Amino acid sequence: MASTTANQQTVDVPAKSGKLKRILLIALIAIFAAGAAAGGMYFFLIKHGVGSSKPAPPPPPPPPVFFALDPMTVNLLSDDGQHYLRVGLSLKLANEKMQEGLQQHMPEIRSRILLALSNKHPEDLSTLEGKHALAQELKTLIEKPTDASEPPVHVEAVLFTEFVVQ
Template sequence: MAEKAGKSKLIIILIAVIVFLVIVGGAAVWWFMMRSTVAPTPAQIAQQQAKQKLQNTKFIDLGSLVTNLQSTDGNTHYIQVQIQLKTYDPSVEASVKSYMPEIRNGILLLLSAQNADTVSQPTVRDQLLQKIKELVNKVLETDGGALAKPTPEKSPPIAAVYFASFVVQ
């Protein structure tokens, strides 16, 4: 009788081990079949990031700005520009609108310091675009000057600045 009880315990343990191994094996097969077997290449990752950037691209119109220019000939000269800001973060538009008076003031001061004779040169225009980009990013990153230093971020809020129109009289 004791021998029969020992055999039945051995059979129960053996069945439990077999059931356990079947469950573990099934879980392993499921794990390897369900997960991706091929890791994305760096080119695929870059392509996906570029696609996401393109989907998030937003242009913000600052409207038309008109101011007088510095003049060496004694005449009054004016500049009228329309500026577009490019961002990859759609939430930046709300910040730009919040700081619009400060941004426009800074740009007007920058434009009015230009010389009427040289402002139409392509290199001067490119420098103006870069200075406007730096000015806008500084305003946005320092909360309108409330913070002493810009907050360290991966990329600035404004990626590029474009002139939609540029007229000098």
């Protein structure tokens, strides 16, 4: 009897190894599919420029327009009345449209500038700070509207091309 019980024991190992192979096969297929999808997305995004590390540079701004005014000579306020200022100005503008607007009203603008310059003392213009303050004052005067119907003029900077105080 002992011999019959030993022969009845069977091993079910082959059934477990079939399940393990099936699980490994499914896992390998899933990993391969995920890798293929990731690779496809990477090449698609590279081809169409999405996600590139360098953004497109912005277009360069248009070059400024410099508008030179005729030189002006004015008497300055002083005790002896013997001081004068000769000044040449250039205006830095954003575009040519601004220049056209200024040219149409140039007599009025020159008058404003001459009146403002003739109201200065030589001591006010002798320092660098005085010259910067004068440039800012002239910028404000030039930007002041001449007509209510016209769009405002924007002057980026008033530049001195000639500056003689005597």
